[in-house]
Structure formats: structure tokens, C-alpha cells
Amino acid sequence: MRRFRYRCTICRTTSPVVHELADLAAESEVHRQTIHGGHIPDDEMAGQIDRLGRWYATLPPLAALYSRIADALSDLRDLKTMGHYWWASAGATLLIGGTAALALLLAATFL
Ligand SMILES: [Zn+2]
Numbered sequence: 001m002r003r004f005r006y007r008c009t010i011c012r013t014t015s016p017v018v019h020e021l022a023d024l025a026a027e028s029e030v031h032r033q034t035i036h037g038g039h040i041p042d043d044e045m046a047g048q049i050d051r052l053g054r055w056y057a058t059l060p061p062l063a064a065l066y067s068r069i070a071d072a073l074s075d076l077r078d079l080k081t082m083g084h085y086w087w088a089s090a091g092a093t094l095l096i097g098g099t100a101a102l103a104l105l106l107a108a109t110f111l
Contacts, residue, residue: 003082009041009045017053
């Protein structure tokens with residue numbers, strides 16, 4: 001399940017979470033038309049967010065990977081809620097840590 005938000009940095013407001021790109025476009029368009037007369041606010045932000053409400057585009061690569069894995073695991077339990085389940089966070093940590101350990105082991109074996 002993908003989640004999106006629109007943020008106007010001029011008004012310092014953030015839209016509710018929407019699940020479709022068309023709904024995100026509608027949120028931003030309605031805000032621009034009603035509040036700013038159709039103008040596009042400087043530094044506005046819009047895009048896909050994780051279950052913690054952070055924009056994926058603003059996360060460092062490893063944190064974005066962790067968040068995508070934890071999001072996918074949490075979505076197995078419940079698609080509509082926000083936040084990570086503790087077992088999803090642990091699973092993402094173990095998966096990334098295990099992959100790094102395996103890569104180190106293989107590198108040490110063949111070097
Ligand atoms: Zn605004």
C-alpha cells in the first residue's frame with residue numbers, strides 16, 4: 001500500500017495521508033486554488049511517505065531501504081494504519097544486518 005502527502009511550506013500545513021497519486025494531485029491542486037489563487041508555493045513537498053510519515057525522497061538510502069522493508073512487513077498485517085509493528089522493525093533490521101554479514105562472510109571467504 002502506497003501512502004502520499006502534500007506539504008505547503010508557506011502555510012506550514014500537511015495534507016492527510018492519501019493512497020492514490022490522483023488523490024495527491026487533487027489535494028495539492030485544491031490547496032493551491034483555494035489558498036494561493038492557483039500559484040505554486042515555494043518549496044512545497046509532495047510524494048510517497050513511509051508508515052512513519054517521512055518522505056522517502058528525504059531519507060538516506062539505508063534508512064529508505066529499512067523503511068521500505070519495515071513498511072512491507074507491516075502491510076502484511078494491516079494496510080490502512082501508520083507506524084511499524086515491532087516485529088516488522090526487527091525483521092527489517094535482521095534482514096539488512098544478515099545481508100551485510102553474509103556479504104562480509106563471502107568477501108572474507110574469497111579474498
Ligand atoms: Zn499553502
